[in-house]
Amino acid sequence: MAGAAGTAGTDWWSQLFDFTDYGQLLALLHNSILAGAVLGVVGGLIGVFVMSRDLAFAVHGISELSFAGAAAGLLFGVGVVEGSIVGSIIAAAVIGVLGSRARDRNSITAVLMPFGLGLGILCLALYPGRSSNKFGLLTGQIVAVDDPRLNSLALIAVVVVVGLLIVWRPLTFASVDADVAAARGVPVRALSLVFMLLLGLAVAVSVQVVGALLVLSVLVTPAASALRVSSSPVLVPVLSTAFALMSLVGGILLALGSSVPISPYVTTISFLIYLVCRIASARRAKRARDRRRIVGVA
DSSP states (O other), rough: OOOHHHHHHHHHHHHHOOTTTTHHHHHTTHHHHHHHHHHHHHHHHHHHHHHHHOOOOHHHHHHHHHHHHHHHHHHTOOHHHHHHHHHHHHHHHHHHHHHOSSHHHHHHHEEEHHHHHHHHHHHHHHHOOOOHHHHHHHHOOOSSSHHHHHHHHHHHHHHHHHHHHHHHHHHHHHHHHHHHHHHOOHHHHHHHHHHHHHHHHEEEEEHHHHOOTHHHHHHHHHHHHHHHOOOTTHHHHHHHHHHHHHHHHHHHHTTTTTSSOOOHHHHHHHHHHHHHHHHHHHHHHHHHHHHOOOOOOO
């Protein structure tokens, strides 16, 4: 019994971490590492605005429609990337146009999520191909990033990053105080729609790597971690991008030597970074309270 338990434990560990022939795998899957790095930059930058505009729930809703589009693209043979982009853009446009207020946005997102998930599951159920393709849309896969897909992901990433850089200053102003920005002549409504379309593209890129169910670990958690340790408008995007890169590239490097999908590694690293940042924030707040107490006593 003890020997069997030990063998089972070894098998379990080897499924998670097996670095046999790791060098050859690293050379074969360099596209996946590059895709993770590209996604880290996109997720880190756009995540700052996702947090400041309170759109974390909307990200999840867009990802479900992106999943439905990718599944439909897989079923009808038009391409997973193309279908994912169409689904994301539709969801982002609907939320951006109809969800100008937080209450409306949340209700629309809650309606879109089950519809997108159900539609995606229907398309996957009808798809006669390999089950790994179906599973990968939900939890991510690192072996499907060939040169054409990497090029398409890089192109979408460039569009998102350039778009963000163009609207960065007015979008930051509108995210902090939309009413004052509108009074100053900033086109708040148009900026909101532009950002939602960029967010839709970012979600479509993320779904290709980490899957539809765990997009939040790329587009929300790194920025949330950065905001725990800084409020600087310059440092937060830098930290958010660094955290996203660490999560994605680190997760991919760990997943190369295992039979487990990439998602558990990416989400675990992302969560650990958030946990460390939260602890550091709590300790800093405690030291600040102690200093104020000492000054008050003095």
